[in-house]
Amino acid sequence: MEHLLHLLSQFIANTGYYMLDYRYLTMLCVGCIFIYLGIAKKYEPLLLVPIGFGILMGNIPVFQGLGLAIYEDNSVLHYLYMGVTLGIYPPLIFLGIGAMTDFSTMLARPLLMLLGAAAQMGIFLTFLGALALGFDPKEAASIGIIGGADGPTAIFLTAQLAPALIGPIAVAAYSYMALVPVIQPPIMKLLTTKKERLIRMEEPREVSKKEKILFPIVGFLLCCLLAPAALPLLGMLFFGNLLKECVVAERLAVAARNAVIDTVTILLGITVGASTQADVFLTKESVGIFALGAVAFAVATASGLIFAKIMNLFLKNKINPLLGAAGVSAVPDSARVVQHVGHEEDPTNFLLMHAMAPNVSGVIGSAIGAGVLWSFMMR
Amino acid sequence: MEHLLHLLSQFIANTGYYMLDYRYLTMLCVGCIFIYLGIAKKYEPLLLVPIGFGILMGNIPVFQGLGLAIYEDNSVLHYLYMGVTLGIYPPLIFLGIGAMTDFSTMLARPLLMLLGAAAQMGIFLTFLGALALGFDPKEAASIGIIGGADGPTAIFLTAQLAPALIGPIAVAAYSYMALVPVIQPPIMKLLTTKKERLIRMEEPREVSKKEKILFPIVGFLLCCLLAPAALPLLGMLFFGNLLKECVVAERLAVAARNAVIDTVTILLGITVGASTQADVFLTKESVGIFALGAVAFAVATASGLIFAKIMNLFLKNKINPLLGAAGVSAVPDSARVVQHVGHEEDPTNFLLMHAMAPNVSGVIGSAIGAGVLWSFMMR
Amino acid sequence: MEHLLHLLSQFIANTGYYMLDYRYLTMLCVGCIFIYLGIAKKYEPLLLVPIGFGILMGNIPVFQGLGLAIYEDNSVLHYLYMGVTLGIYPPLIFLGIGAMTDFSTMLARPLLMLLGAAAQMGIFLTFLGALALGFDPKEAASIGIIGGADGPTAIFLTAQLAPALIGPIAVAAYSYMALVPVIQPPIMKLLTTKKERLIRMEEPREVSKKEKILFPIVGFLLCCLLAPAALPLLGMLFFGNLLKECVVAERLAVAARNAVIDTVTILLGITVGASTQADVFLTKESVGIFALGAVAFAVATASGLIFAKIMNLFLKNKINPLLGAAGVSAVPDSARVVQHVGHEEDPTNFLLMHAMAPNVSGVIGSAIGAGVLWSFMMR
Amino acid sequence: MTGLEAIEAHNGWSIAVVGISIVFTGLVLLSATIAQLHKILALFEKKDSFQERLRQDPEREKKEEPPILLPADIRESARHFRLLATQTGDVFPLPKLLDYAVKRGLYRPHSALNELLRAKAIVPDGNGYYKWNKNVSC
Amino acid sequence: MTGLEAIEAHNGWSIAVVGISIVFTGLVLLSATIAQLHKILALFEKKDSFQERLRQDPEREKKEEPPILLPADIRESARHFRLLATQTGDVFPLPKLLDYAVKRGLYRPHSALNELLRAKAIVPDGNGYYKWNKNVSC
Amino acid sequence: MTGLEAIEAHNGWSIAVVGISIVFTGLVLLSATIAQLHKILALFEKKDSFQERLRQDPEREKKEEPPILLPADIRESARHFRLLATQTGDVFPLPKLLDYAVKRGLYRPHSALNELLRAKAIVPDGNGYYKWNKNVSC
Numbered sequence A, B, C: 001m002e003h004l005l006h007l008l009s010q011f012i013a014n015t016g017y018y019m020l021d022y023r024y025l026t027m028l029c030v031g032c033i034f035i036y037l038g039i040a041k042k043y044e045p046l047l048l049v050p051i052g053f054g055i056l057m058g059n060i061p062v063f064q065g066l067g068l069a070i071y072e073d074n075s076v077l078h079y080l081y082m083g084v085t086l087g088i089y090p091p092l093i094f095l096g097i098g099a100m101t102d103f104s105t106m107l108a109r110p111l112l113m114l115l116g117a118a119a120q121m122g123i124f125l126t127f128l129g130a131l132a133l134g135f136d137p138k139e140a141a142s143i144g145i146i147g148g149a150d151g152p153t154a155i156f157l158t159a160q161l162a163p164a165l166i167g168p169i170a171v172a173a174y175s176y177m178a179l180v181p182v183i184q185p186p187i188m189k190l191l192t193t194k195k196e197r198l199i200r201m202e203e204p205r206e207v208s209k210k211e212k213i214l215f216p217i218v219g220f221l222l223c224c225l226l227a228p229a230a231l232p233l234l235g236m237l238f239f240g241n242l243l244k245e246c247v248v249a250e251r252l253a254v255a256a257r258n259a260v261i262d263t264v265t266i267l268l269g270i271t272v273g274a275s276t277q278a279d280v281f282l283t284k285e286s287v288g289i290f291a292l293g294a295v296a297f298a299v300a301t302a303s304g305l306i307f308a309k310i311m312n313l314f315l316k317n318k319i320n321p322l323l324g325a326a327g328v329s330a331v332p333d334s335a336r337v338v339q340h341v342g343h344e345e346d347p348t349n350f351l352l353m354h355a356m357a358p359n360v361s362g363v364i365g366s367a368i369g370a371g372v373l374w375s376f377m378m379r
Numbered sequence D, E, F: 001m002t003g004l005e006a007i008e009a010h011n012g013w014s015i016a017v018v019g020i021s022i023v024f025t026g027l028v029l030l031s032a033t034i035a036q037l038h039k040i041l042a043l044f045e046k047k048d049s050f051q052e053r054l055r056q057d058p059e060r061e062k063k064e065e066p067p068i069l070l071p072a073d074i075r076e077s078a079r080h081f082r083l084l085a086t087q088t089g090d091v092f093p094l095p096k097l098l099d100y101a102v103k104r105g106l107y108r109p110h111s112a113l114n115e116l117l118r119a120k121a122i123v124p125d126g127n128g129y130y131k132w133n134k135n136v137s138c
């Protein structure tokens, strides 16, 4: 009987109810908000729902020893999280993205790729900002990559350079990606004139099957010979795209863009979410990361817009500078935002298709940027 | 020539034909029986066929050194078996189950969940029985969980507490789950009167989409705050269910309930089967485990039935006590058995839908039970 | 500013463009040829496209330290390559092949299985040839298995016996498998008379469902009791086939022959391709391996043909000796070549179906051969 | 050690009693919460639907637009596009529709689509996607 | 070391001879067994079908039930449910059918289904699933 | 250390400038190459199509074969097989077709198929697969 009471009191002392404090409660609320935004607002639900539930799973306060928490090295969450820390999940996601992405609008209008390059200014300016706030270079590089607006790339680089920050950086990156429809429009309206927003783009030329097949091979060689450190991400992206375009390996492309990417998305989402365990997440640093992340998105958007305006100084056929905002990857949300803002001015102006070009080149751009930062930091 | 004969004789001495003894033969027969029951009798074929073939694969007598047997640490079977021993497969299966399960009947009639709790008495009484037979507490807990009638839960707990017993406990659990249509009916008829078996349940109310979406979140928080050790299993179960119900992440739910669960089922089945290698399986202990397993199922069934009768003492709208038998998880077989036995008395009495409520709550119940035992044993 | 120039020059010195030399260029060309053959010529595209792109990925010259190259032990490619080196991918591919293969023509005409045995002479004669060229026994065995004309088997055995040779042996095996339509026809015409090529096969009897279900069980027991070392490959092959034939586990068979095999094919192809990194691949040994590989395929083809002619000396119903060439696995290409060559002589002679029997038994034969070599070499 | 002695030595009774109690606590808790859940939801919904009614009324009048009749020359392509749109769902991204149109070999897909947009036969749904204007007959 | 010398030094000949012999043994064994397999199965089946005929004969008469005519008021819902059942396969679990019925907005799905059960228009298949009674015309 | 001092201490400016330059270099390179790609391809294709025209002309006359009328007794099975072939795609392996035929319970599938082959109603496509002869009417 005595032992029974002892056991009971010990059990109660180990329940989550007993151990719950304001920090865990905060994070549980954050998790619920993520899930709410994903489901009710339909902001990137494929990412926010798994990450949100992962936040819940990571913030049930658990006693140490059994291997329940993601940071205990014999827990299931820990094993699944190894796909993040070893950098395996992001390339597999890029494989699937490659097998889903149609690069034809970009191939039809290669000039628009420059907008995808310009938007990467966000990465490097944020890097400087993070240094200025006192983060060490590796952390600063990881924070900068939030400006790439590309979840897997951010996670991949952070896992290599500053694994302790995976949680806040991934959450910041995905939060702002989900909030792209909120963040970008004001900046876009501020930096463009009504006349600019009314510019119409001419219809892109048709792209042949051969071009589409050659592109991933040529693109891979050009980019990875330049920035070998982008190889894990870009190699898989272009490989997936080759599987898609070559037709003869269709069943592999199907596997890549269904079973592989969906399974990895589940595992990445849930573990990245769980890595936000309150005691490692709720720090002063996280606040800094979130602030810098917002700056990164704003700077990236502005850079793309301004660069488009600069290009227009030299071009005969003017580009609608709104397209510059689509350079911040966040596929396909930022392209959709461009369509939206353009549409407000002129309901018959159809920019979505054109915006896909800077959008997908922004993915390539931020992967190169990540590769460059990685190679600079590891010396 | 001399070497040729030497090589030949050595080869012959290493063939399975030469090394076969009665123990391996016994196990090969057991494997064939599993396959037979799965294919010809259609008892849980998705489990019995892989496990049965796994038993065959684990009981080809092999020479040591090459890395062929599951217990050699450089064999392929060993690597695949790590998903079992590290506890990775069961949560992934729960993810898939969550993405398949419709909890609406349970939501419509939360009272029936208590039957799913009552049936877990089987776990704890069997635990006591196993202690009494001389098993040490960790082994006893693993044996007790057979009474949870839930394969992945049993495997998960045993992998944590008594990895050496995974083979017999998994085989016992799945055997009795397959035999539910044989084990349960006599107990059900013995413990209920004809009048009780004729009780009709009223139609459940309709459950709204919002309830279904909120349930996995609320259920997760309530259960895992109470019993954090149930987190790996229940977390994934409720996560899978959220993916299913939220609609916006449908493609992830599809991946979870197809590619993920089917692949893991294959790997879990074949390796759990192979873990029954004759020399570690055919022991006195295994006999004890099988005997206790049968007791566990019987006790669980009886507990559910009797608890339903007790509840009827207090309820105005009586419950058909047969539903109590569905509390022993074994989804959906035990629910089908309830339908069957009820149907024998009154062919117009349709209990299947109602039986799903205790059935799925039995899954939650045994996961909590497993969590509790795990946390008690690891102190 | 000074640091800027330093950084830039250092970066340039680390680009692939700078580090590229004739060896990497050679391999990049080889990769492109693989991709070209796969896409434009449709030679085994599911293998050549991933391997070809893998060759590209493995031959971007990268600086050491970051973990980019497949032979650095902290690279993503390295982690994915572990599926090859630990021998995990090939059995999973065999699982999928089993779940796709219809053994009925073989069951209807078991005599034709002997042709699948005869073609394995290629393995052992090439083994002798490799010894004679000065390879050590383990390497020689790995080279010999190229004659089995079965990619996963070759990779599996080489991973066990001579992991350093995985690249060249896999590339040789897949190259010659893709070139089967080029290699086999001249040998087939040389070794058979027109009269023999005109022989018609009688229609096979119908095979019952029960036979098809029993075959994988019986086949597994007979083969693996004889050659236990063939267990990882044959166990999975027969298990996959049981899943396919038993009908009740259809969803598992679907997973095995879609999600599992396609995902593994992608990962195996890309990593095996990447393992051909120029500095380990472009060696004198690789030349020897390619020369011996060609011999292996020729010998295997010839052995099958000649054995068929020998069988005809004893048979009343003569076999079309072209079927012997189908014994070299390379499913289903070599069977298609048989159909083709037979069709040239007599457009109404339909050999494809019959050729599937030696074809699939050739898979079993080379797996046994691999098992035997493995067990001989590891003493 | 076996029998009751073993059970007592390992605190079997306490473990079993506490264990089953926790399982019951968990499911009773869940059961009770679920039983309240739909009542709470119903409260919220009543409030929501009330507010919505307030908001919707003025909007409703705005929405009643007169049916549009397309000019004859684009009615044909409207019919074709509408057929395609059945395959893309009620709400569709324009590039997808265009892609289908190109694949089916429709005549001048880009400009046809443009005309439909200008004629408001295809209208934005407000989320970057597009839908058919229900007031258009073709 | 190369050439024949190397082969002999590593016992190449023995390995090759024993190796190919084992491959042949394996496939001959399998071939011979398969050749017998269908004969053995045929024997078993003959026995089985003989026993079955013995068993079936008395049963067959039992099974011929008179065709059932449904009352007019539920014939309508029977038709609806039967339509739904085409999507669930010949044999279906009741909850699934009910689920379909609810989704299609059938009138009073629960009680309609109940009536069909009572009228034996839908009958259990003996495995916990249900099927349509083939003697019912609707 | 914070502020500009920290940036300078860690060579932040150089890294940022070199970094963004490389990103631009990469995408400019890619952009320029792609812009040329389709021109190069067009050149190749022009050459190819010219050669092809040279080659094709004499072949074209060869290809015009007279339409074949099948004998009445196999026209029936031709129709059945053609129906099956719609499910296997334009080009199909014979075993698959045969398999379908067996499953659908066609009369004497093996010999019917054989007759169709002999009558050249089904012809090889040159890659080990088969297709229907378009000159055959049935």
Ligand code: NA
Residues within 6 Å of the ligand: A147, A148, A149, A150, A327, A328, A329, A330, A362, A363, A365, A366
């Ligand atoms: Na980007």
Ligand code: NA
Residues within 6 Å of the ligand: B147, B148, B149, B150, B327, B328, B329, B330, B362, B363, B365, B366
């Ligand atoms: Na249970």
Ligand code: NA
Residues within 6 Å of the ligand: C147, C148, C149, C150, C327, C328, C329, C330, C362, C363, C365, C366
């Ligand atoms: Na072979």
